[in-house]
Amino acid sequence: MVQELPSVFLVGPMGAGKTTIGKLLAKQLGRTFVDSDWYIESQTGADIAWIFAKEGEAGFRERETRAIDELTQAPQIVLATGGGAVLAAENREFLRQRGIVVYLNAPVDVQMARTSKDKSRPLLQQPNPRKILQDLYSIRDPLYRQVAHIIMPTGHTYPRHMVSQLMQQLNAFFDCTDTTSKDNKE
Ligand SMILES: Nc1ncnc2c1ncn2[C@@H]1O[C@H](COP(=O)(O)OP(=O)(O)O)[C@@H](O)[C@H]1O
Numbered sequence: 296m297v298q299e300l301p302s303v304f305l306v307g308p309m310g311a312g313k314t315t316i317g318k319l320l321a322k323q324l325g326r327t328f329v330d331s332d333w334y335i336e337s338q339t340g341a342d343i344a345w346i347f348a349k350e351g352e353a354g355f356r357e358r359e360t361r362a363i364d365e366l367t368q369a370p371q372i373v374l375a376t377g378g379g380a381v382l383a384a385e386n387r388e389f390l391r392q393r394g395i396v397v398y399l400n401a402p403v404d405v406q407m408a409r410t411s412k413d414k415s416r417p418l419l420q421q422p423n424p425r426k427i428l429q430d431l432y433s434i435r436d437p438l439y440r441q442v443a444h445i446i447m448p449t450g451h452t453y454p455r456h457m458v459s460q461l462m463q464q465l466n467a468f469f470d471c472t473d474t475t476s477k478d479n480k481e
């Protein structure tokens with residue numbers, strides 16, 4: 296299955312664990328791991344906070360769309376996207392059409408606990424980050440669902456356990472959708 300599995304794209308809110316789980320999943324699958332935020336930083340020569348400060352969110356989103364377009368065309372990678380990657384219809388189309396999309400769904404309490412000490416997310420450097428996470432969740436949850444092939448709740452499950460659950464889900468999904476490989480097995 297692993298040889299045939301297309302690229303896997305992780306989507307979900309800040310703190311859902313896309314970067315963490317993506318890295319472990321890539322290792323498990325023997326695939327290259329790419330994080331779209333890290334890719335944008337390397338292409339720009341500046342960090343996400345600097346891009347937001349100098350170019351605004353709109354500038355960051357333009358860079359993000361270019362990155363998502365390029366990275367979704369790379370063969371058989373594991374890609375962790377940024378939490379806002381699903382906002383543009385164009386990005387959703389690239390993700391949905393070019394690989395298997397996994398939505399890591401974390402409740403706002405979990406997002407808060409996992410992001411509160413980290414100052415690298417510009418959207419949360421405000422007096423009331425909980426309210427921001429709640430508002431973003433209302434807007435984005437339907438978009439994550441729209442683009443996802445697989446939805447995985449995350450909260451109190453250890454990253455390694457998340458990865459083995461995800462491997463099972465990917466196997467099941469692939470077995471259900473790939474009739475050619477099923478025929479070949481029979
Ligand atoms: N399943 C998990 N259980 C406990 N902590 C986690 C889990 N997944 C991620 N984390 C922690 O939460 C924080 C945010 O994770 P990260 O992978 O950066 O999320 P994202 O990329 O979705 O914003 C990190 O400190 C990470 O170690």
Ligand SMILES: O=C(O)C1=C[C@@H](OP(=O)(O)O)[C@@H](O)[C@H](O)C1
Pocket residue numbers: 307308309310313314332343376377378379380415416417418
């Ligand atoms: O939700 C968002 O709009 C963002 C999420 C961040 O990535 P993570 O989801 O990996 O934290 C990063 O792309 C940027 O700070 C904007």
Ligand SMILES: [Mg+2]
Pocket residue numbers: 313314315330332375376377
């Ligand atoms: Mg991340």
